Amino acid sequence: MSPLIVRHLGLVDYQPTLEAMRQLTAERDADTPDEIWLLQHPPVFTQGQAGKAEHVLAAGDIPVIQVERGGQVTYHGPGQLVGYLMLDLRRLGLGVRELVTTMEQSLVELLAGYGVEAAPRADAPGVYVGDAKIASLGLRVRRGCSFHGLALNVDMDMEPFSRINPCGYSGLRMVQLRELLDQPADIGQVARQLEQILRQRLAV
Numbered sequence: 001m002s003p004l005i006v007r008h009l010g011l012v013d014y015q016p017t018l019e020a021m022r023q024l025t026a027e028r029d030a031d032t033p034d035e036i037w038l039l040q041h042p043p044v045f046t047q048g049q050a051g052k053a054e055h056v057l058a059a060g061d062i063p064v065i066q067v068e069r070g071g072q073v074t075y076h077g078p079g080q081l082v083g084y085l086m087l088d089l090r091r092l093g094l095g096v097r098e099l100v101t102t103m104e105q106s107l108v109e110l111l112a113g114y115g116v117e118a119a120p121r122a123d124a125p126g127v128y129v130g131d132a133k134i135a136s137l138g139l140r141v142r143r144g145c146s147f148h149g150l151a152l153n154v155d156m157d158m159e160p161f162s163r164i165n166p167c168g169y170s171g172l173r174m175v176q177l178r179e180l181l182d183q184p185a186d187i188g189q190v191a192r193q194l195e196q197i198l199r200q201r202l203a204v
Helices: 014-025 096-112 159-163 185-201
Strands: 003-011 034-040 044-047 063-068 073-074 080-086 119-121 126-128 131-144 145-151
Touching: 003 185, 014 034, 014 063, 014 073, 014 080, 014 145, 073 080, 073 159, 080 096, 080 185, 096 119, 096 126, 096 131, 096 145, 096 185
Parallel strands: 003 034, 044 063
Antiparallel strands: 034 080, 044 073, 080 145, 119 126, 126 131, 131 145
């Protein structure tokens, strides 16, 4: 089993991070270690490959970037924990659906540690608290290797979500961890906890 490298990158611009993720995926071979990057982005909307322009209602001063992941438009901003999973699925013996389930269940476990009951939904990828979405998922697989990943709303400005139909759903309510806790969660601690859970669930 090749080692898993987990990088905690802090607040990093979206475009160069996207290019680095693409480059790693394009250049990797059978011996390249898997990597998970845990980070935050300055405000940006990202539009999935099947994304429809009408779901961006009023981007304003926030850039909209087209990307090759699945799904529709979503928002990234400071205080949201983003995880990019660059994994060799063939080497791990995982299918795409199994990886999605692993990400969803990892987030459910993470939130349960904060006393928050969350669950995935069969009809809409992501993790929900009641009818409100707290985490979004979007993957791309190329040559048997995944990239892109997940985004968990921790402690952020939620206003930009009102400028889009999140994930293509008009009126979808978005929620963040801060609203569900008596004390704000430290995003660095949340990232470290997610790392441990992903390592256990991926058995690496």
